[in-house]
Amino acid sequence: xxxxxxxxxxxxxxxxxxxxxxxxxxxxxxxxxxxxxxxxxxxxxxxxxxxxxxxxxxxxxxxxxxxxxxxxxxxxxxxxxxxxxxxxxxxxxxxxxxxxxxxxxxxxxxxxxxxxx
Amino acid sequence: xxxxxxxxxxxxxxxxxxxxxxxxxxxxxxxxxxxxxxxxxxxxxxxxxxxxxxxxxxxxxxxxxxxxxxxxxxxxxxxxxxxxxxxxxxxxxxxxxxxxxxxxxxxxxxxxx
Numbered sequence: 001x002x003x004x005x006x007x008x009x010x011x012x013x014x015x016x017x018x019x020x021x022x023x024x025x026x027x028x029x030x031x032x033x034x035x036x037x038x039x040x041x042x043x044x045x046x047x048x049x050x051x052x053x054x055x056x057x058x059x060x061x062x063x064x065x066x067x068x069x070x071x072x073x074x075x076x077x078x079x080x081x082x083x084x085x086x087x088x089x090x091x092x093x094x095x096x097x098x099x100x101x102x103x104x105x106x107x108x109x110x111x112x113x114x115x116x117x
Numbered sequence: 118x119x120x121x122x123x124x125x126x127x128x129x130x131x132x133x134x135x136x137x138x139x140x141x142x143x144x145x146x147x148x149x150x151x152x153x154x155x156x157x158x159x160x161x162x163x164x165x166x167x168x169x170x171x172x173x174x175x176x177x178x179x180x181x182x183x184x185x186x187x188x189x190x191x192x193x194x195x196x197x198x199x200x201x202x203x204x205x206x207x208x209x210x211x212x213x214x215x216x217x218x219x220x221x222x223x224x225x226x227x228x229x230x
Contacts, residue, residue, distance in 0.1 A: 033218070040126070042207065042222035043161075058217070090160060094218075105151070106209075106218050108160040 002026050004109035006091050012115045013081040021076040021112050023091035031094040032074040033058075033106070034066065036087040043090065049074055081116045088113050121210050123221035130198050131229050138193040138224050140182075140208035150191040151209040151218075152182055161207060167191065178202070203228045 004025045013019055025032065030051045035043040035058075045058030049068040063085060065077045074093075078085055091109040122141045130136060142148060149168050153161040165176025172184040182193045191208060208221040 035220075040222060042123075043220040045217060048217060105163060105166060108153075108162075110160045 004091055004093050004107055006089075006109035006112050008112060009110065010113045012117060013078070015081060015083065015116060017081050018077065018079050019081065019114075020078075021089055021091070021114075023074045023076065023109060024072050025074075025091075025093040025107075026072065027093060027095065027107070028071060029093035029095045029107070030071065032068065033092040033094070034064070034074070034076045035090045035092065036060065037090060037111075038087050046076065046089075078114075083116050086114060086116045121208050121219050121221040123206075123208055123224050125224045126222070127225045127227075129227045129229060132199060133197045134228075136193070136195040136198050136202070136226070138206055138208075138226070140191045140193065140221060141189050142191070142208075142210045142219075143189065144210065144212070146212060148210050148212055150182070150184060151211075152176065152180070152191075152193050153207045153209060153220075155205045155207065155223075157204070164193070164206070198226075198228045200228050200230055202226060 007022045033048045034046040037043050044060045046064050047066040049055045052068050052071050055066050055068055068074050089112045092106045094106045120143045124139045151166045152164040154164045155161045164180050165174050167174045167184045175181045180195050184191050205223045205225050207223045209218050211218045
């Protein structure tokens with residue numbers, strides 16, 4: 001299994017541009033998440049999804065959109081990039097099925113470094 | 118909403134020193150507790166987790182953590198650190214029925230040879 005795969009790894013955007021961060025997982029996990037990580041701030045949840053067709057806002061959803069048309073894919077879209085969106089973005093997934101100790105563990109992708117100039 | 122506090126933001130230790138990183142959470146119900154490690158330039162990896170049973174949990178690379186329910190704490194320990202332990206450490210919480218994981222702000226550990 002590849003686990004959680006994110007693309008691109010690095011991207012520089014100009015203010016006002018739009019882009020999509022791709023995320024796919026091959027573990028058949030029903031829960032998926034997008035976090036952003038800023039220095040000294042830890043991880044903040046942007047959006048999450050409990051299954052195909054269902055998405056919910058996290059702590060910091062403004063300026064982002066998501067969709068979940070399949071179990072495997074959970075893309076994150078930035079419509080009008082702003083310097084405040086310069087960050088490292090992590091996609092993650094969690095099984096939420098089976099024994100508690102398996103389903104309540106979150107698996108992370110390798111991160112996408114985004115700079116908005 | 119739940120919250121997770123990590124009071125040590127930066128820790129610098131010499132090799133072979135003992136480590137203890139604090140983690141406190143705010144939630145009155147049953148919680149699942151985690152420590153994740155992020156090595157420089159890499160993604161977060163699970164170090165250890167607690168769901169139930171023995172409150173002393175052993176993880177990979179010689180790390181352990183103790184769940185003290187009365188103190189709402191889940192401190193991470195290692196008796197003797199190595200240079201390869203230099204990383205950022207995150208405590209996280211969720212509930213059995215919860216959809217979300219709540220992370221602390223992280224503790225940056227630097228181990229000096």
